[in-house]
Amino acid sequence: MHLNAELYVKDLPGQLVGSLEPISMVDGNIIGVVHDREKIVNQRILVSVTFEVANSKKLDELKSIWKSRDIFISKIGSVYETLTSEFMLVGAFNATYIENLIDEVSKSTDIAYSSDNHYKDKRTAMITAEVRTEEDLDKLDEFFADASEKDDMIYIRGL
Amino acid sequence: MRIFLSGFGTVGQGFAEVIKRRRDFFEDKYGEQPVVVGVIDSKTFAVDQKGLDLDRLVARKQEKKGVSDETYSDALAVMDSVKYDLLIEVSPTDVETGGTGLKTIRHALECGKDVITVNKGPLALHFHDLIALAKKNGCKFRFEGSVGGAMPIINLCHENLKGEKISSIRGIFNGTCNYILSKMDNGQPFEQALKEAQQLGYAETDPTNDVEGYDAATKVVILANSVFHRDVSFKDVKITGITGITPDAIAQAKSHNMVIRLVGEITETRLEVAPRLIPIGHPLSISGTLNIAQIDADLAGPITITGRGAGKIETASAILSDLIAIMSMRL
Numbered sequence: 510m511h512l513n514a515e516l517y518v519k520d521l522p523g524q525l526v527g528s529l530e531p532i533s534m535v536d537g538n539i540i541g542v543v544h545d546r547e548k549i550v551n552q553r554i555l556v557s558v559t560f561e562v563a564n565s566k567k568l569d570e571l572k573s574i575w576k577s578r579d580i581f582i583s584k585i586g587s588v589y590e591t592l593t594s595e596f597m598l599v600g601a602f603n604a605t606y607i608e609n610l611i612d613e614v615s616k617s618t619d620i621a622y623s624s625d626n627h628y629k630d631k632r633t634a635m636i637t638a639e640v641r642t643e644e645d646l647d648k649l650d651e652f653f654a655d656a657s658e659k660d661d662m663i664y665i666r667g668l
Numbered sequence: 669m670r671i672f673l674s675g676f677g678t679v680g681q682g683f684a685e686v687i688k689r690r691r692d693f694f695e696d697k698y699g700e701q702p703v704v705v706g707v708i709d710s711k712t713f714a715v716d717q718k719g720l721d722l723d724r725l726v727a728r729k730q731e732k733k734g735v736s737d738e739t740y741s742d743a744l745a746v747m748d749s750v751k752y753d754l755l756i757e758v759s760p761t762d763v764e765t766g767g768t769g770l771k772t773i774r775h776a777l778e779c780g781k782d783v784i785t786v787n788k789g790p791l792a793l794h795f796h797d798l799i800a801l802a803k804k805n806g807c808k809f810r811f812e813g814s815v816g817g818a819m820p821i822i823n824l825c826h827e828n829l830k831g832e833k834i835s836s837i838r839g840i841f842n843g844t845c846n847y848i849l850s851k852m853d854n855g856q857p858f859e860q861a862l863k864e865a866q867q868l869g870y871a872e873t874d875p876t877n878d879v880e881g882y883d884a885a886t887k888v889v890i891l892a893n894s895v896f897h898r899d900v901s902f903k904d905v906k907i908t909g910i911t912g913i914t915p916d917a918i919a920q921a922k923s924h925n926m927v928i929r930l931v932g933e934i935t936e937t938r939l940e941v942a943p944r945l946i947p948i949g950h951p952l953s954i955s956g957t958l959n960i961a962q963i964d965a966d967l968a969g970p971i972t973i974t975g976r977g978a979g980k981i982e983t984a985s986a987i988l989s990d991l992i993a994i995m996s997m998r999l
Contacts, residue, residue: 595924595926595945596945597917597920597921597928597945599912599913599914599916599917631912631914631916632916633914633916633917633920635920635921635923635924637924663908663912663913663917663943664908664942665913665917665921665928665942665943665944665945666942666944666945667926667944667945667946668838668931668944668945668946668947668950668952
């Protein structure tokens with residue numbers, strides 16, 4: 510689980526370390542920390558931390574450690590990671606064909622594409638897609654693989 | 669160790685050279701030299717129970733295109749005419765029937781002989797049958813050189829990574845295609861790059877097996893069966909070759925800081941050979957005739973190995989490693 514939390518800690522020496530240490534105690538991984546001394550509420554300062562923990566059980570464990578250390582959790586939420594992948598189609602298609610194809614998938618995906626001049630009546634389209642999960646990536650892969658098989662194109666996908 | 673050598677082309681002659689170069693090693697480690705007691709090529713044969721003079725055989729083969737004046741019609745009868753412990757099968761690959769290689773390997777295993785092969789045909793078509801036959805007759809059966817030439821991928825997975833769960837192997841298993849695609853990176857069209865590969869001896873006169881991805885697919889089958897313990901054959905691999913890759917496609921990839929490479933991929937569910945977009949700087953973006961493989965293991969993480977995928981001495985080095993393994997097991 511990839512999460513972001515806003516914590517308010519007492520403005521005393523050692524409090525920042527004291528708020529981060531519990532993440533290691535539940536075998537989590539700290540990705541980024543912002544210690545915002547400008548934001549003070551009830552003599553507490555803001556620590557914004559992005560981290561990973563294995564599952565919700567570990568997260569519950571972490572929350573109770575924070576509470577036991579008198580660390581106030583003001584906000585906690587998931588951070589979505591996006592996966593970017595490239596797909597290339599080579600074949601005898603025109604710009605309308607590729608735009609229609611992309612329209613079909615872009616309902617669920619952020620897509621950008623560029624298309625190159627034709628070589629021996631073949632055109633190349635490079636499609637960059639941003640998706641949220643591996644599953645979405647697999648679906649997109651399947652979609653382009655099917656389209657290229659149906660319309661006799663060469664399909665080249667990213668790693 | 670008495671060896672029967674089936675096939676005396678480039679690899680067979682390379683093996684003759686390699687065992688000559690490692691004479692001292694065999695003497696020091698085993699107190700004996702491996703002795704080749706029989707050789708067949710496509711038409712001729714030579715046998716001598718005391719051991720053949722390999723230098724003379726190589727010279728004769730190069731001069732007269734045969735290992736002797738004696739021809740044969742039944743390779744198995746020639747094998748039966750001498751006593752040997754190990755068959756080294758290096759005859760040309762036939763992925764449609766398995767060719768002579770399949771017959772000689774089967775025969776040797778049925779007779780209780782150990783076998784080393786680099787011949788992809790029998791392995792791609794009848795892997796599990798051959799493994800079962802070897803097991804039934806208590807024979808050692810090794811085939812390191814069949815995938816990636818000198819790149820030690822099979823024995824690495826079987827021996828060093830024995831305790832790992834391998835989730836995927838992705839690699840470049842055909843040096844010819846990689847050479848052509850590398851040349852296309854620099855602006856050469858496919859036809860010209862292929863011609864250059866043929867002139868340099870990297871591609872056959874009929875390049876179909878390489879450029880259509882069939883050669884890489886046989887290696888994918890061997891890895892799937894031997895490393896992933898799957899039961900698949902050549903027809904199970906989804907294959908796309910490189911003949912349709914245009915200069916536009918290469919240029920588009922380049923503008924996104926990528927190259928196109930023919931990648932073989934094996935997972936629990938996927939068996940594929942296809943052109944893929946590879947970021948420049950990624951290990952699989954290598955240029956030239958090298959082979960490379962990335963193994964994803966659960967404990968060790970990703971492991972990358974690279975090496976020369978073909979060549980007389982390089983492939984013979986893989987045979988040598990199998991020979992040493994078998995000789996060590998017999999100690």
